[in-house]
Amino acid sequence: MQSRLFQDIQNDLAKVEAELAKYADTSLPTLTAASSHLLHAGGKRLRPAFVLLAGRFHNYSLERLLPLAVAMEMIHMASLVHDDVVDESKTRRGIPTVKARWGNRISIHTGDHLFARSLLLIAELNDDKISEVLAKVSVEMCKGEIQQMSGTFDVNQTFRDYLFRIKRKTALLISASCQLGAMAVKADPSIVRALKMYGHHLGMAFQVTDDILDLTADEAELGKPVGSDLRQGIITLPILEALWETKDPLLRLLVAKRDKSQEEVGQAIEIIKNSGAIDRSQKIARRYLEKAKDELKRLPPVPTRDSLASIAEFIEKRTY
Amino acid sequence: MQSRLFQDIQNDLAKVEAELAKYADTSLPTLTAASSHLLHAGGKRLRPAFVLLAGRFHNYSLERLLPLAVAMEMIHMASLVHDDVVDESKTRRGIPTVKARWGNRISIHTGDHLFARSLLLIAELNDDKISEVLAKVSVEMCKGEIQQMSGTFDVNQTFRDYLFRIKRKTALLISASCQLGAMAVKADPSIVRALKMYGHHLGMAFQVTDDILDLTADEAELGKPVGSDLRQGIITLPILEALWETKDPLLRLLVAKRDKSQEEVGQAIEIIKNSGAIDRSQKIARRYLEKAKDELKRLPPVPTRDSLASIAEFIEKRTY
Numbered sequence: 001m002q003s004r005l006f007q008d009i010q011n012d013l014a015k016v017e018a019e020l021a022k023y024a025d026t027s028l029p030t031l032t033a034a035s036s037h038l039l040h041a042g043g044k045r046l047r048p049a050f051v052l053l054a055g056r057f058h059n060y061s062l063e064r065l066l067p068l069a070v071a072m073e074m075i076h077m078a079s080l081v082h083d084d085v086v087d088e089s090k091t092r093r094g095i096p097t098v099k100a101r102w103g104n105r106i107s108i109h110t111g112d113h114l115f116a117r118s119l120l121l122i123a124e125l126n127d128d129k130i131s132e133v134l135a136k137v138s139v140e141m142c143k144g145e146i147q148q149m150s151g152t153f154d155v156n157q158t159f160r161d162y163l164f165r166i167k168r169k170t171a172l173l174i175s176a177s178c179q180l181g182a183m184a185v186k187a188d189p190s191i192v193r194a195l196k197m198y199g200h201h202l203g204m205a206f207q208v209t210d211d212i213l214d215l216t217a218d219e220a221e222l223g224k225p226v227g228s229d230l231r232q233g234i235i236t237l238p239i240l241e242a243l244w245e246t247k248d249p250l251l252r253l254l255v256a257k258r259d260k261s262q263e264e265v266g267q268a269i270e271i272i273k274n275s276g277a278i279d280r281s282q283k284i285a286r287r288y289l290e291k292a293k294d295e296l297k298r299l300p301p302v303p304t305r306d307s308l309a310s311i312a313e314f315i316e317k318r319t320y
Numbered sequence: 321m322q323s324r325l326f327q328d329i330q331n332d333l334a335k336v337e338a339e340l341a342k343y344a345d346t347s348l349p350t351l352t353a354a355s356s357h358l359l360h361a362g363g364k365r366l367r368p369a370f371v372l373l374a375g376r377f378h379n380y381s382l383e384r385l386l387p388l389a390v391a392m393e394m395i396h397m398a399s400l401v402h403d404d405v406v407d408e409s410k411t412r413r414g415i416p417t418v419k420a421r422w423g424n425r426i427s428i429h430t431g432d433h434l435f436a437r438s439l440l441l442i443a444e445l446n447d448d449k450i451s452e453v454l455a456k457v458s459v460e461m462c463k464g465e466i467q468q469m470s471g472t473f474d475v476n477q478t479f480r481d482y483l484f485r486i487k488r489k490t491a492l493l494i495s496a497s498c499q500l501g502a503m504a505v506k507a508d509p510s511i512v513r514a515l516k517m518y519g520h521h522l523g524m525a526f527q528v529t530d531d532i533l534d535l536t537a538d539e540a541e542l543g544k545p546v547g548s549d550l551r552q553g554i555i556t557l558p559i560l561e562a563l564w565e566t567k568d569p570l571l572r573l574l575v576a577k578r579d580k581s582q583e584e585v586g587q588a589i590e591i592i593k594n595s596g597a598i599d600r601s602q603k604i605a606r607r608y609l610e611k612a613k614d615e616l617k618r619l620p621p622v623p624t625r626d627s628l629a630s631i632a633e634f635i636e637k638r639t640y
Contacts, residue, residue, distance in 0.1 A: 026463070027463070028463060028466050028467055028470065029470070030466055030469070030470045031463065031466045082428050082429070082432060085405070085424050085425060085428050104405055104424055105405070105469050106466070106469065108402050108405055108428055109402070109462050109465045109466045109469070110466075112402060112435075112458075112462045112465070113459065113462035113463065113466070115432075115435075116455060116458035116459040116461070116462050117459055119439065119451075119454075119455040119458060119459075120452070120455035120456060120458075120459055122451075122455070123448065123451040123452040123454075123455040124452065126448045128443065128446045128448070131439075131442075131443040131451055132440070132443040132444065134439075134443075135436060135439040135440035135442075135443040136440060138432075138436035138439060138440075139433065139436040139437050139439075139440055141436070142351075142429050142432045142433035142436050143346070143347070143348055143351065143433065145429045145432070146348050146350055146351045146426070146429045146430075146433070147348055149350070149425055149426065149429070150348065150349070150350045
């Protein structure tokens with residue numbers, strides 16, 4: 001994804017990577033080990049990319065954008081590592097996570113440290129508005145996590161519940177990356193707003209796609225077992241669509257069931273796939289992507305505008 | 321403690337309490353339950369008190385001080401709830417922890433939410449310097465936690481390791497409360513500095529005293545079992561002093577041992593008490609308190625200066 005779509009910011013993304021590596025290198029060996037592990041686990045670096053791309057819509061200044069781009073990725077990484085914390089009763093995922101390797105304690109403090117470190121980067125920008133936007137986003141991200149946890153295995157949740165969650169889980173930070181990148185280079189409020197909205201719609205589409213792929217993707221490409229949301233009781237859009245469409249009591253039972261067997265997960269996926277729920281979910285993702293592209297029309301016709309359109313198109317077609 | 325020493329800020333401390341209650345009341349039932357539980361678990365509200373007291377050294381403005389005071393307590397509560405995940409502890413201040421009642425994941429996100437919410441309060445102060453100080457303090461607090469974890473059951477740690485830890489665990493946030501309270505009311509840099517140093521020395525003494533009480537206090541008063549540091553492998557000053565003084569191989573073995581029996585904890589406490597380590601630790605606490613009182617001499621002779629001196633004296637004598 002990076003190489004093709006992020007062509008015009010490739011060099012600066014490399015600098016983001018170097019900075020991230022710098023911040024993972026702390027004075028404490030365990031912290032450094034866990035942070036480096038997290039860093040090398042990879043990731044699309046989507047949030048830094050959006051910060052840099054948004055910066056292209058006014059007086060691009062790497063000096064202003066770099067700390068912000070790094071901070072956004074560190075906030076994202078902090079939320080990932082906190083997500084990996086589990087309760088003793090639950091089984092660990094198959095992939096080695098910081099939690100699997102170092103336990104809950106290190107995960108929690110590595111996440112806290114990444115988050116605090118990103119705050120310091122933000123504070124050093126001396127821009128009250130940016131600090132405020134990020135604080136608000138952070139509060140809402142936590143609420144999204146808690147709502148997701150409270151709603152696990154709850155087959156009665158609404159479309160609105162789902163949207164509440166994925167906005168906070170994914171769209172807000174992507175939206176903020178676009179918005180703050182533009183704010184950091186002092187772009188006009190109309191540009192800031194269009195980029196913020198682009199990021200929101202794109203982020204929503206991205207998460208819907210993610211939720212579809214969790215059911216349909218090739219396991220090797222996905223890098224984790226198919227159906228992990230079902231297993232964890234996270235009820236995503238395709239699952240909800242299938243529940244509503246089929247009203248199948250067996251599906252209802254399977255979705256609500258804790259500690260499902262591999263077979264039961266497979267059975268649920270089959271029902272969902274046969275219900276047309278995947279198509280309907282894709283339609284919703286496409287609708288968000290259309291809205292994202294509509295926002296681009298409000299932006300000046302710089303080449304980066306085409307890159308943003310291409311990213312939207314890529315998300316529509318992505319298979320992992 | 322509050323009623324006597326915090327007399328001149330009692331009304332405003334009640335307002336802090338009301339604000340804290342307001343922020344614990346969120347739109348999500350689980351989050352509200354966990355936050356309220358944490359709030360009602362009590363606590364000395366030492367950090368808000370220091371914010372308000374420091375504000376007395378210039379143009380006291382509750383409007384400026386209140387959000388800061390609330391934020392400092394929320395940061396403290398966030399760190400406590402994350403500690404509870406880490407330490408696997410079941411009670412704090414005599415009542416079940418959030419972790420014991422709701423599990424690790426709710427604890428982690430309740431802590432994250434409190435921290436993020438406090439950031440928003442700080443961001444709304446629109447004071448870059450305050451944001452920067454707090455971000456730095458937060459980074460260091462995380463490092464303190466990680467160093468504490470890495471050093472559990474390590475009988476070879478140094479006095480310097482211990483000071484590194486308790487500075488980050490306790491002194492930094494108390495010091496920052498004093499410093500930022502003064503900064504928020506635009507006190508002179510010399511006043512800000514003296515209060516910051518007072519808070520540092522007082523915070524160090526407070527933690528040393530805490531560590532002594534964990535071995536010597538009355539369980540009912542303490543609200544948790546005596547010897548919990550020993551049990552968790554947190555090697556505090558009195559334990560270190562006893563190890564150095566006695567060079568007792570049995571004590572060394574007991575301290576380094578994981579999953580100690582109740583009897584073994586009691587045995588270790590006996591050796592520590594008989595070694596004179598408690599006295600020597602108290603001497604170090606007193607030295608910090610003297611330094612704290614010395615800093616007060618640099619401050620204008622307002623009545624609050626006497627309150628700060630009384631707090632130092634209270635800490636010297638506290639039994640829980």
